[in-house]
Amino acid sequence: MIVPRRLLLTVLGILMFFTLVTVGAAQLEQAIAHQFDIVIPQWVNVAVALSIAAVKTLFVMAIFMQLRWDNPFNSLIMVFTVFTLCFFLGFIMIDLGNRDSIYPYKSKYIVEGGSGNITVAGGSVPAGTSIAMQARIWAMEKADNILIKEKGTLPKYLVIFCSQEIERQLAAKKTEAEFPPVLKEFMKVRNQAPYAEILAAASHGHGKGHSAGGNTANRSRSRTGLTDPELGGKPADGHGHSGSAGQAEKPATAGEPKAGEHK
Amino acid sequence: MASITDTKVGSHGHDHHHDESFLTPKSTMWATIIDWATTVDHKKIGLMYLVTILFMFLLGGLAALAVRLELLEPTRTVQTMLADGSVKTVIEGQLFTVAGAANVADSNNLYNKIFTLHGLIMVFLVIVPSVPASLGNFFIPLMLGAKDVAFPRLNLASWYIYLIGSFFAIASALVGGVDTGWTFYTPYSTMTDEGHWKVVFMILSAFILGFSSILTGLNFIVTVHKLRAPGMGWFDMPLFIWGMYGTSLIQVLATPVIGITLLLLVFERLFHIGIFDPRMGGDPVLFQHFFWFYSHPVVYVMILPGMAIMSELIAVFCRKKVFGYRAVAFSSLAIAAIAFVVWGHHMFTAQGEVASAIFSALTFLVALPSAVKVFNWIATLYKGSISLKTPMWYALGFLFLFSIGGLTGLFLGTLSVDLHLHDTYFVVAHFHYVMMGGTIIAFVGGLHMWWPKMFGKMYNEFWGQIGFWLVFLGFNLTFFPQFIMGVHGMPRRYASYVDEFTIYHQLSTYGSWMLLAGFLVHLFNFIYSLAAGPKAPPNPWGGLSLEWTDADSPPTTHNFSHDPIVTHGPYDFDDVVPPQTKPGEFPLPAPLPAGARAH
Amino acid sequence: MASIPADKHGTGSVENLPPHETYRHAEHFRNAADEFDAAKMGVWLFLATEVLLFSGLFVFYGVMRMLHPEAFIHGSSLLDWRWGLFNTIVLLLSSFTVADAVRCAQSGDQKGLKRNIVLTFILGTAFLLIKFIFEYAPKYAEGKLPGAFFSYPNWESPYEPLWWGLYWGATGIHASHVVVGMGLFIWLYIRAKKGHFGPKHYTAVEGVGLYWHIVDIVWIFLFPMLYLIH
The missing domain is CATH 1.10.287 (Helix Hairpins)
Structure with missing residues (x-):
C-alpha cells in the first residue's frame, strides 16, 4: 500500500x-x-x-x-x-x-530531599544535610564569591536566590544584623540595575501564590490513595489540607529554619 | 552469506554435497572453527548455546555445592575464658574462612557472594535461555518444516550477546563478586560495594543478557508465524511449538522492563537520582515492583519450555494423541497472559495491604492453566503404550516434582500463609521444585529424547536410567527436607543456623552430592555416546512430528532433502502408525503413498 | 536464473538493472512478500520492546508525580515550553519526511527518497542541537541536575532532585534513540545512493521509518508530560 x-x-x-x-x-x-x-x-x-x-x-x-x-x-x-x-x-x-x-515507619529515616553523606563531583554532602539544602549552601558560597570577592555581577538565578533567601531569613525571625555578609551586600545593591529589573520580572512571572518561603513541601503527597479528591490538585497557596495520617508524621518544612542554621 | 547462496543451489539442483550432516567438519580444523563461529545455521547455533549453557550449569552447580557444603554444619562460636584472663574464640562448622581474618562476618560475606553467584548464573545464564535457546533453536524450524529461523543473523548475534553477558557476569565474580542476592534489591545493590565495579558489572551482565533473550523470542514468534510448512495450520503444530510461542511472547514483552529497571538502578547507584531512595522521596519497594514485573513473567519463561517438552515426551513415549490438544495449547497462552498480573506475590511483606490482597487473588489464576496441562498429560498416559525409556522416566519425574512444586506454590500465593513462610526455606524448596524439578528435569528428558536426532548417536539406556534415578532421588533428598525446615522457620540466605535444623541441612547436603553424581553419569553417558555410541536411525522413537519423519539423524545442513508437506498431525498415532506388537517397540509411521510429498 | 547473494547488491549477472530490481529474497522464505512481512513483524515486535523500555520511565513519572506533585509542578515551571513545542514540531516534520521517504521508495522516486532521508537527518540534528544548546546547557550551568548533582538553590520542594532525575533520564534516553536513528539514516542514505531501494525492495527504509515514528511517539507523550504540568 x-x-x-x-x-x-x-x-x-x-x-x-x-x-x-x-x-x-x-x-x-x-x-x-x-x-x-x-x-x-x-x-x-x-x-x-x-x-x-x-x-x-x-x-x-x-x-x-x-x-x-x-x-x-x-x-x-x-x-x-x-x-x-x-x-x-x-x-x-x-x-x-x-x-x-x-x-510512619519509613518516615523516621527521611530527611527531606535526601540525607546526604555522599560524595559527588561538586563536593561532598555531609550526613544529615539534604541534597536540596546543600544546593542552597553552595549557592550562598557561590554568590559570596561573585559579589564580595570578585565584585562581579550575579547570574539571574542567584539574584532570585538571594532575594528569596532574605525573605526566608526574615521569616525565620532573623534580624538584618545576623544575615550572612553576602546578603547584607546584596541588600545594598538590589535596587540598582540590573538586579532591580530581574527581581521585578521574577515577581511578575512568579508572583501568583508562590510564597518565597519555599514551603510548598506542605503540599506534599497525601498517602490516602487514588480516590482522594485532593490528590495532586492542591491549591497553589497550599492552605486547607486535610491532615492525613501520613501528613502528621512529616518532619518540619525544610525551607525556612534550616537555611539559616547552616550558615 | 555463502550458506544462503548454497542453499539455493542445494534446493534447486540436486547436489550430493548438501546431503551431508550439518556436523560434518570442514577440511581443516581452523576452517571448521570459523565455520561454526560465523554460522547462521540454527542447528549449530543451538548446539553452541547448548554447550555454553551446560558449562554455565556446571559453574552454577559448583556454587550450589559450595553453598550446601557450608550448610553441612551449623556455625557455632564458642568463647572460653583462659587461665591467663584472655578469651579464646573457636568457630566451628565454618567452611569458608577468609585468609587472615578469623572473622565470622567476613566469611559470611563470602557465603552471601556464593549464593548470589549461584542464583544469578542459574537464572540469567542457565534456566532462562536453557530450553529456548538450545533445544528451541534446534527444533523449532525442524518441527515447522522450515530451513531456518526467520532472522538467522540475529540468531547468531543473540549467541554472541549471550557470551558478552556471561563474560561480564564472570568478570564480576572474578573481581570479588556481589552479595546483593540475584534480585539486586535496593539498598543492597545501591549502597554496598564502594568501588561500584562489581555490582555494575553484574547489572550490566543481566542487562546484556536481556537483549539476547529478546532477540531469541522475537525470532521465534516471527518464525512460527511465517515459516510453517505447507499444510501446517496453527493447530497442526506440535505442542512444543505452542509452549515456545508463549515463552517468546513473555520474553519480548517482559524483558525490556528489566532493561529500564537495571538502567535506573545504575543511575541510582552512580548519580543518586533518588527513585529507589526513601530519603530523597523515592521508594525501595518501587524497585521490587519494577524487578518483579520482569522477573515473575520470567518464571514462566523458565517453566513453559519445560511444559512444552513434556507434551512431546508424553505423546511419543505413550504413542498416543495428547489428550485435549487445544486445551494444552491455549493453556500455554493463558499462562503467558496471567504471568503479567501476579508479580506482587513476591512482595507480600513489602507492599501495601490493598495490592497484596489483589495480587493474592490473581495468583490463584495461574493454578488453572497449569492444572489443565498436568491433568491432560495424565489423561494421555491412560491406556497409552508406555515405554519406560530414560526420557519417559524424566516425564514421570516431572509430573511428580512439578505437582509438588506447583501445589506448594498455592501455599505461598495465599497471603496469610505467605506471611509465615516468606523468606524461609519453604520458598527455596518451592521454586527449586518448579525450576529444577520442572524445567531442568524436562530439559534433561528432552535432551535424551532428541539426543539421537541432534548427534546421530544413541546413548546408553542403562546408564541413562541410572542417571535418572540418581538425579530424581538426589533431588528429592536435597529439597524435600527444606520444606520441613522452612515451615519450622529456617530463614533463607543464612550461613549459620541453630542446631535443631542440623539433620535437615545434612540430608539436603548429601542429596546435593547425589545430584552431582547423577549429572556426572549423564555427562559421561553423553560423551561416551558421542565417541562410541551406536548410530541412531532417523526415527528411533517412532515420533510423528517433522523432525522425526522427514529429517535425517543428524539433519542435513538444509534440514530436509525436500520441502516437507504436512499430511498428518504430530500426534496421530492411531491413524498413521501400526499398533505396537510388543512393549518397548516403536513402530514407524506407514510409508505414505508415492507422490504425497511433492518436491 | 542465476542466483544472486541476498546482500551483495550490484554484483549480479543481470546487466543494466539497479540492485533493487534484481533483489532475491533469502532462501528460507517462500517468497519476497513473506520475507517483507516477517521483517516488518520483527520490527513491530522490536518496537513493542522499545515502548516497554520507556514504560519504566512513565511509571517513574506516574508514581513520583502522584507522591510529590509540587516538585513536579515547580520543576516543570522551570522548563521553557516554547522550546519543547518547537522541538515537537521539528520531530513531527521529520516523521512526515520519513513517511514520505517510504512513499518515494515504494513508487521508485530515487531523488525524492534521498532528499527525504537528508531532510530527516537535518531535522534530527536540529532537534538535538536545540536540546543541547537551549535546554541542556543552561540547566547544567544552573545546577538543575539529577539527584546528587543537583545544586539549584531556588527549589520550592526538596524533592526536586527527583524531578530532574526524571527529566534528564527520560529526555536523555530519548535523545540517545534519536542519535541511533540518525546513524541509521546515514546507513540508509549510503544504500539509497547505491540504488538498493525501489518498489520491489524497500524493507530497510520501512523498518528504520517505523523506528523513527516510535521515537516521535515517545516525544509526543514526553512533551506534555514534562513541559505542560500546572
Whole structure:
C-alpha cells in the first residue's frame, strides 16, 4: 500500500493542530484557574494531555506507520504492549497510593530531599544535610564569591536566590544584623540595575501564590490513595489540607529554619 | 552469506554435497572453527548455546555445592575464658574462612557472594535461555518444516550477546563478586560495594543478557508465524511449538522492563537520582515492583519450555494423541497472559495491604492453566503404550516434582500463609521444585529424547536410567527436607543456623552430592555416546512430528532433502502408525503413498 | 536464473538493472512478500520492546508525580515550553519526511527518497542541537541536575532532585534513540545512493521509518508530560 502524499500532508496538519491544542489547553487551564481563582484538579491536566497525545499517536500509527493496511497481528502486538503498560503502571499506582500504614515507619529515616553523606563531583554532602539544602549552601558560597570577592555581577538565578533567601531569613525571625555578609551586600545593591529589573520580572512571572518561603513541601503527597479528591490538585497557596495520617508524621518544612542554621 | 547462496543451489539442483550432516567438519580444523563461529545455521547455533549453557550449569552447580557444603554444619562460636584472663574464640562448622581474618562476618560475606553467584548464573545464564535457546533453536524450524529461523543473523548475534553477558557476569565474580542476592534489591545493590565495579558489572551482565533473550523470542514468534510448512495450520503444530510461542511472547514483552529497571538502578547507584531512595522521596519497594514485573513473567519463561517438552515426551513415549490438544495449547497462552498480573506475590511483606490482597487473588489464576496441562498429560498416559525409556522416566519425574512444586506454590500465593513462610526455606524448596524439578528435569528428558536426532548417536539406556534415578532421588533428598525446615522457620540466605535444623541441612547436603553424581553419569553417558555410541536411525522413537519423519539423524545442513508437506498431525498415532506388537517397540509411521510429498 | 547473494547488491549477472530490481529474497522464505512481512513483524515486535523500555520511565513519572506533585509542578515551571513545542514540531516534520521517504521508495522516486532521508537527518540534528544548546546547557550551568548533582538553590520542594532525575533520564534516553536513528539514516542514505531501494525492495527504509515514528511517539507523550504540568 502506497500512502498518497496528500494523505501524509493531511495527517501532518492534524498532528500540528493537536500539538497546538495541547499547548493551548494547558494555557487555557492555567488562565481559567487564575481568572476565576479556582483549583482545577491535577487529573484534568493529565487526562487532557494524555488523551490528545493518544489521538496523535493513533494518527501516526494508523497512517504514517501504515498499521491501517498492515497485517492485523502487528496492531495486536501494540494492543498487548499497551495492556502490559497499563497493568505495569496501574498495579504499582494501586500499591503506592495505598501505603498509609507503613509510612510512619519509613518516615523516621527521611530527611527531606535526601540525607546526604555522599560524595559527588561538586563536593561532598555531609550526613544529615539534604541534597536540596546543600544546593542552597553552595549557592550562598557561590554568590559570596561573585559579589564580595570578585565584585562581579550575579547570574539571574542567584539574584532570585538571594532575594528569596532574605525573605526566608526574615521569616525565620532573623534580624538584618545576623544575615550572612553576602546578603547584607546584596541588600545594598538590589535596587540598582540590573538586579532591580530581574527581581521585578521574577515577581511578575512568579508572583501568583508562590510564597518565597519555599514551603510548598506542605503540599506534599497525601498517602490516602487514588480516590482522594485532593490528590495532586492542591491549591497553589497550599492552605486547607486535610491532615492525613501520613501528613502528621512529616518532619518540619525544610525551607525556612534550616537555611539559616547552616550558615 | 555463502550458506544462503548454497542453499539455493542445494534446493534447486540436486547436489550430493548438501546431503551431508550439518556436523560434518570442514577440511581443516581452523576452517571448521570459523565455520561454526560465523554460522547462521540454527542447528549449530543451538548446539553452541547448548554447550555454553551446560558449562554455565556446571559453574552454577559448583556454587550450589559450595553453598550446601557450608550448610553441612551449623556455625557455632564458642568463647572460653583462659587461665591467663584472655578469651579464646573457636568457630566451628565454618567452611569458608577468609585468609587472615578469623572473622565470622567476613566469611559470611563470602557465603552471601556464593549464593548470589549461584542464583544469578542459574537464572540469567542457565534456566532462562536453557530450553529456548538450545533445544528451541534446534527444533523449532525442524518441527515447522522450515530451513531456518526467520532472522538467522540475529540468531547468531543473540549467541554472541549471550557470551558478552556471561563474560561480564564472570568478570564480576572474578573481581570479588556481589552479595546483593540475584534480585539486586535496593539498598543492597545501591549502597554496598564502594568501588561500584562489581555490582555494575553484574547489572550490566543481566542487562546484556536481556537483549539476547529478546532477540531469541522475537525470532521465534516471527518464525512460527511465517515459516510453517505447507499444510501446517496453527493447530497442526506440535505442542512444543505452542509452549515456545508463549515463552517468546513473555520474553519480548517482559524483558525490556528489566532493561529500564537495571538502567535506573545504575543511575541510582552512580548519580543518586533518588527513585529507589526513601530519603530523597523515592521508594525501595518501587524497585521490587519494577524487578518483579520482569522477573515473575520470567518464571514462566523458565517453566513453559519445560511444559512444552513434556507434551512431546508424553505423546511419543505413550504413542498416543495428547489428550485435549487445544486445551494444552491455549493453556500455554493463558499462562503467558496471567504471568503479567501476579508479580506482587513476591512482595507480600513489602507492599501495601490493598495490592497484596489483589495480587493474592490473581495468583490463584495461574493454578488453572497449569492444572489443565498436568491433568491432560495424565489423561494421555491412560491406556497409552508406555515405554519406560530414560526420557519417559524424566516425564514421570516431572509430573511428580512439578505437582509438588506447583501445589506448594498455592501455599505461598495465599497471603496469610505467605506471611509465615516468606523468606524461609519453604520458598527455596518451592521454586527449586518448579525450576529444577520442572524445567531442568524436562530439559534433561528432552535432551535424551532428541539426543539421537541432534548427534546421530544413541546413548546408553542403562546408564541413562541410572542417571535418572540418581538425579530424581538426589533431588528429592536435597529439597524435600527444606520444606520441613522452612515451615519450622529456617530463614533463607543464612550461613549459620541453630542446631535443631542440623539433620535437615545434612540430608539436603548429601542429596546435593547425589545430584552431582547423577549429572556426572549423564555427562559421561553423553560423551561416551558421542565417541562410541551406536548410530541412531532417523526415527528411533517412532515420533510423528517433522523432525522425526522427514529429517535425517543428524539433519542435513538444509534440514530436509525436500520441502516437507504436512499430511498428518504430530500426534496421530492411531491413524498413521501400526499398533505396537510388543512393549518397548516403536513402530514407524506407514510409508505414505508415492507422490504425497511433492518436491 | 542465476542466483544472486541476498546482500551483495550490484554484483549480479543481470546487466543494466539497479540492485533493487534484481533483489532475491533469502532462501528460507517462500517468497519476497513473506520475507517483507516477517521483517516488518520483527520490527513491530522490536518496537513493542522499545515502548516497554520507556514504560519504566512513565511509571517513574506516574508514581513520583502522584507522591510529590509540587516538585513536579515547580520543576516543570522551570522548563521553557516554547522550546519543547518547537522541538515537537521539528520531530513531527521529520516523521512526515520519513513517511514520505517510504512513499518515494515504494513508487521508485530515487531523488525524492534521498532528499527525504537528508531532510530527516537535518531535522534530527536540529532537534538535538536545540536540546543541547537551549535546554541542556543552561540547566547544567544552573545546577538543575539529577539527584546528587543537583545544586539549584531556588527549589520550592526538596524533592526536586527527583524531578530532574526524571527529566534528564527520560529526555536523555530519548535523545540517545534519536542519535541511533540518525546513524541509521546515514546507513540508509549510503544504500539509497547505491540504488538498493525501489518498489520491489524497500524493507530497510520501512523498518528504520517505523523506528523513527516510535521515537516521535515517545516525544509526543514526553512533551506534555514534562513541559505542560500546572
